[in-house]
Amino acid sequence: MNATILAPIAGLDAFLADAAKLLPTGALLRGEACQPYEADASSCRGQAAAVLLPDDTATVSALMRAAVRHRVRLVPQGNRTGLVGGAVPDGSGRQVVLSLARMRRLRAFDPLNRSAVAEAGMALSELNRLLEPHGLWLPIDVGSDPAIGGLIGANTGGSRLLRHGDVRRNLLGLEIVLADEQGSVLDLLAPLRKRNAGIDLKQLFVGSGGALGVVTAAAWDLKRRDASVLTLLAALPSRAAALDVLDACEQRFGEMLSAFEVMGESALMATLRHFPALRHPLAESAAGCYALVEIASAMPGLDSMLQEQAETLLATLLQRGLLIDAAFGRPDSLWALRDSLPLALAAEGLPLSFDVGLPRSRLPAFHAAAERWLADEHPALRLYDFGHFGDGGCHLIVLLPRECAAGYSPARLAMLKSALYRLVADHGGAFSAEHGVGPLNAAFYRKHTSDAAQELAAGLQRLLDPAAALGRHRYD
Ligand SMILES: Cc1cc2nc3c(=O)[nH]c(=O)nc-3n(C[C@H](O)[C@H](O)[C@H](O)COP(=O)(O)OP(=O)(O)OC[C@H]3O[C@@H](n4cnc5c(N)ncnc54)[C@H](O)[C@@H]3O)c2cc1C
Incomplete structure (x- = not known):
């Protein structure tokens, strides 16, 4: 049952009158002043009845009491960098944002x-x-x-x-x-x-x-904090090779392997097109993908040992045909390649982003299946991938070239997303790896979560929030 529909709204004015008494001057925003709080880093936008900015826990508690009494929905909000719209009020103009921005001690x-x-x-x-x-x-x-x-x-x-x-x-x-x-x-x-x-x-x-x-x-x-750090970029023939290289890095460096980020070749090339100041140390290697590898320890004085061990490992990987080339580099310049990817891809067209998690052993097969599916079903669209390969995370971007956008109605886009998430589920994966659940992926939560798990989550929410006074995403 959708509690959003059931939540009575008559108490909103009474709630806001109570809230005004509980909050210091300037801590209750209405109208245009709410605008900055009505969106996050996703495409989600809403309309808030008001924004509340309490200073301390006692005030949050008093506001919560009032919200429950008047049956008003509060949406907790942090810095609005979320990517699923979870901190954004809906479009009704009846939900109230509870921003914790002033509680920063x-x-x-x-x-x-x-x-x-x-x-x-x-x-x-x-x-x-x-x-x-x-x-x-x-x-x-x-x-x-x-x-x-x-x-x-x-x-x-x-x-x-x-x-x-x-x-x-x-x-x-x-x-x-x-x-x-x-x-x-x-x-x-x-x-x-x-x-x-x-x-x-x-x-x-x-x-x-x-x-x-x-x-x-x-x-x-x-x-x-890390005191010894080694960062390198590896050009790899394929994602299957990336898996073997990851395993070899773990065997050699154990828990010192700190990051293993894989970027598809086309994603990295797009980044270099849009950020020409970035330097690609392996520009000449015809790689299938690249891995940014970081090995680190809080123990100081290990730099030359890490370098020697890495060189030995890279030589072995070259011999085994798992590596095309590799370059050591300054962490900031190598990470800049990785961190610029999302912005660069957004500039290439209209990106549909998927944050999916898989058993990492199945990442190569999943990627190959996604490529086949897109080529068969949507040949005009392009697929890019990058992400936290080492922990099974994969950020997939299906890019709509601007000239194709008109052919994709909201219904067709929804079907495309459903088909991709089906592929993720078929490979034992999750529709959300690290961005959580919000209005942007709530439908996929319903589709890809078992009835028993949904019922338990809904029961928990009913127990903890019987008046449906909290949260943008409802589990009930
Ligand atoms: C460029 C970029 C890179 C990113 N990279 C990553 C990444 O690598 N990994 C990753 O996991 N995420 C990433 N994110 C997503 C995002 O930064 C995280 O989800 C982040 O934790 C959201 O924090 P926030 O303070 O912005 O929360 P918001 O967006 O304000 O809220 C997020 C959720 O938390 C709830 N919430 C907020 N405050 C409270 C509170 N006080 N009590 C209860 N609930 C609360 C909200 O209701 C909402 O559901 C990235 C985002 C951007 C824009």
């Missing part, structure tokens, strides 16, 4: 415990800037700058997931405001690595897209 920092407690509105870059002098960081490495609450809402992955894991794996604790009549504050913030004292409730909220509670603060398991 570092509440606690314990260098000996390697932990920090940061409020939900603090930007990831700000947290890492504060930690840098202590040689520590929160190792979620993304091309955007999310807020702490958004990291948890989306369970963000990123380029170092292979070594450090996603948000879930780096989280020690949470403070959550619940959507019950009291606006209860659930304090699960203790920065403990060992706590096996019952159900780990905090994990319920990770990746739930703000649908089960409002994150107001989080405790993090910090990591030492």
Whole structure:
């Protein structure tokens, strides 16, 4: 049942009157002032009845109480870098954005415990800037700058997931405001690595897209910054070879393998066309794809050992025909190639983006099947791929050349997306690898999630949010 339709709207004015009393001056926005909060980094746009900017947990709790009482829907929002529209209100003009942007304090920092407690509105870059002098960081490495609450809402992955894991794996604790009549504050913030004292409730909220509670603060398991780093670009004959090279890198470097990002040859060429200042160190090698490989350790003084080991490994891979060529390079210039890809592809035409996750052993077969399918069914469209190959993540872009766009109605595009996600499912994959669930992929959640799993998620949401007062995406 869709709770959006059921949510009564009569209480909106009464709620806003209450909210105005609870918030400091300038912290309740209406009309045009809401515009910046009505979109995220996806194509999603909505219309907010208002935007609320609380300063502290007690105010979030009071606002939640009022929202439940008046049956008004709050949409929690971080830095709006999400790619599925999860923080964007719908188009009804009746949903209210709850932005945590003013809650950005570092509440606690314990260098000996390697932990920090940061409020939900603090930007990831700000947290890492504060930690840098202590040689520590929160190792979620993304091309955007999310807020702490958004990291948890989306369970963000990123380029170092292979070594450090996603948000879930780096989280020690949470403070959550619940959507019950009291606006209860659930304090699960203790920065403990060992706590096996019952159900780990905090994990319920990770990746739930703000649908089960409002994150107001989080405790993090910090990591030492890398002191020895080796970065190289490898030109490879095929994605099947990429898999063998990945395996060989893991055998040689173990947990020091920090990133293994694969870029299709056509994706890299498009990037060089659009960013001519970028330098491609292997421009002459006719490769099927490229791997950006990073090997790193927090232990200082390993650089020459890493270089020697990598050279030996590369020589073996060349002999085995798994490698065409390779170049060591400065991390920033090699990562610039990878990080410029999405922007370059967007400039090539109209991109349809797919963030899919597969068992990494099946990535080459999946890619080949996707290429065949596109050539057969949509020969005018182009396929690009790049992504976190090392952890099974794949960003696929189906590009519509501008001259073809008119031939693709919304219904035809929906069929195209369905067919691609079917292919992902046939290869044992997930329709969302790291961007989470929101209005942009909600239909695929319904299609590719078992009835039993959907019913359990819906039951959880009904239990935690009986008044349907929270979250853009509803599981019920
Ligand atoms: C250039 C670029 C590169 C990116 N690269 C990656 C990548 O490599 N890996 C990856 O995983 N993602 C990536 N992303 C996606 C995005 O940055 C992440 O999803 C990010 O975590 C979203 O954080 P945010 O603060 O912007 O959240 P928002 O977009 O504001 O919100 C995201 C979700 O979290 C919920 N939410 C926000 N705050 C709270 C809160 N306080 N309590 C409860 N729920 C909340 C929202 O309701 C929404 O459902 C990228 C995005 C861009 C634009």
